[in-house]
Amino acid sequence: MSKVKYYYDSETLSYRKVETKKRRFFFRSLLFLVVSFCFGLGCFFFADAFLESxxxxxxxxxxxxxxxxxxxxxxxxxxxxxxxxxxxxxxxxxxxxxxxxxxxxxxxxxxxxxxxxxxxxxxxxxxxxxxxxxxxxxxxxxxxxxxxxxxxxxxxxxxxxxxxxxxxIPAIQPVRNQDLTRMASGYGYRTDPFNKTRKFHFGMDFTAPRGTPVFATGDGLVERADANSSGYGNHIRIDHGFGYVSLYAHLRRSKPYNVRPGQKVKRGDIIGYVGSTGRSQAPHLHYEVFKDKERINPINFYYGNLTPDEFNALLQKSQQENISLD
Missing domain, CATH: 1.20.58 (Methane Monooxygenase Hydroxylase; Chain G, domain 1)
Incomplete structure (x- = not known):
């Protein structure tokens, strides 16, 4: 039951009953609903932010x-x-x-x-x-x-x-230093021993006693071991691959070859023995190196078994213009 409210009327010097107007009641009710909605919405966002599931x-x-x-x-x-x-x-x-x-x-x-x-x-x-x-x-x-x-x-x-x-690569000397008598002739122009004319000598001549071992200067495949090339006498050719071929000429007559064509050899293998066959004046090994079918100076490849002093001595001897042995 709602309370009845009164107010004092000074003119009549008496209490009168308060009459509530309907319009005022409507606005008050609307304000209450708005405040309630805002409060509920705030509670929802608060719960979502701080009380999430x-x-x-x-x-x-x-x-x-x-x-x-x-x-x-x-x-x-x-x-x-x-x-x-x-x-x-x-x-x-x-x-x-x-x-x-x-x-x-x-x-x-x-x-x-x-x-x-x-x-x-x-x-x-x-x-x-x-x-x-x-x-x-x-x-x-x-x-x-x-x-x-x-x-x-x-x-x-x-x-x-x-x-x-x-x-x-043919990188060692084909005859050991201790077996050499001397390095007779190098790569370059030399005097031919037979007709005494000056001509180009395409290899190096190593003088040594007959029967001195000749070593393969690099790994490879024996390409030839015969006497069918003019002037070389008994000789061996080794194909090293990569365009390199080495040639060993004037090998001895009796048992000149320690290898056969098609045989694989390693650097340092004994392949033959010094002799004086073919166009030769004295026992020696004529040694040549080919690169892509062109003869090149073998002196550039003796880094495998010579000391710097030995190499310099060999270089000086190889540059002397003298009479070759073949």
């Missing part, structure tokens, strides 16, 4: 975790990019130079991907820009890694060939 909190935590993971992956990509950059630099400036291979241009190593948009599926997603940038960085890194892998495979082949080349 376990499922919503779990989802929010997962999103934050994924963002942290994304940042970690970006850091890993940067570190890996630095590592591959270091390997690329070594590859271009050390390995490929050592093996006489052309460096791989940076444009080729770091080229992008042309054509269609590879990352369209990520557009419109949360953190799309960051995800697209990360995916692009990873794809570039994969491509650079693939190119570097191919380069290292090429380097491995070159290294294997280099090892074979170093073993195949």
């Amino acid at each position: 376990p499922e919503l909190k779990k989802s929010r935590d997962k999103i934050e975790y994924l963002k942290l993971q994304l940042d970690d992956v970006q850091d890993d990509v940067v570190r890996l990019s630095t590592v591959i950059e270091n390997i690329e630099d070594r590859d271009n400036n050390i390995y490929r130079i050592y093996f006489d291979a052309n460096p791989i241009p940076a444009e080729q190593r770091q080229a992008g991907f042309g054509g269609v948009n590879r990352y369209k599926e990520y557009e419109g997603e949360p953190s799309a820009k960051k995800i697209i940038a990360l995916r692009e960085s990873i794809d570039r890194l994969k491509k650079r890694t693939a190119i570097q892998s191919q380069s290292l495979e090429e380097i491995a082949v070159l290294a294997e060939d280099k090892e074979k080349l170093l073993a195949s």
Whole structure:
């Protein structure tokens, strides 16, 4: 039951009953409803912000975790990019130079991907820009890694060939120093012993007693072991590969060959013995080196078994213009 309110009327000197107007009552009711609605809405947002449900909190935590993971992956990509950059630099400036291979241009190593948009599926997603940038960085890194892998495979082949080349080059003296009487004649113009005219001598003559061992100067395959070349007498030719061939002439008559055609030999193997067959004036070994079918000076290849002093002495003797022995 509502309370009845009175007020004092000074004119009549009596109490009168308060009459509530309907309009005032309506506005008061409306104000109450508005205040109640605002209070309820505030409580809703407060509950959402501070009293969220376990499922919503779990989802929010997962999103934050994924963002942290994304940042970690970006850091890993940067570190890996630095590592591959270091390997690329070594590859271009050390390995490929050592093996006489052309460096791989940076444009080729770091080229992008042309054509269609590879990352369209990520557009419109949360953190799309960051995800697209990360995916692009990873794809570039994969491509650079693939190119570097191919380069290292090429380097491995070159290294294997280099090892074979170093073993195949005719790099030692075909007659040991202790077996030499003297180095009779070198590469260049010399006086022919038979007609006394000045002509080019394409090899080196090592004088030594008959039967002195002759050594293969590099790994290779015996190409010839016969007396069917004019002037050389009993001689051997070894194909070393890589365009190199060595020739050993004027071998002895009895059992001149310690090898046969088609036989593989190693540097330092005894292949024959000093003699004086063919166009020869005295027992000696005539030795020649061919590169791509052109005769070259053998003096440039004796780095395998001579000391610097021995090499200098041999060089001086080889440059003297004297009479050759063949």
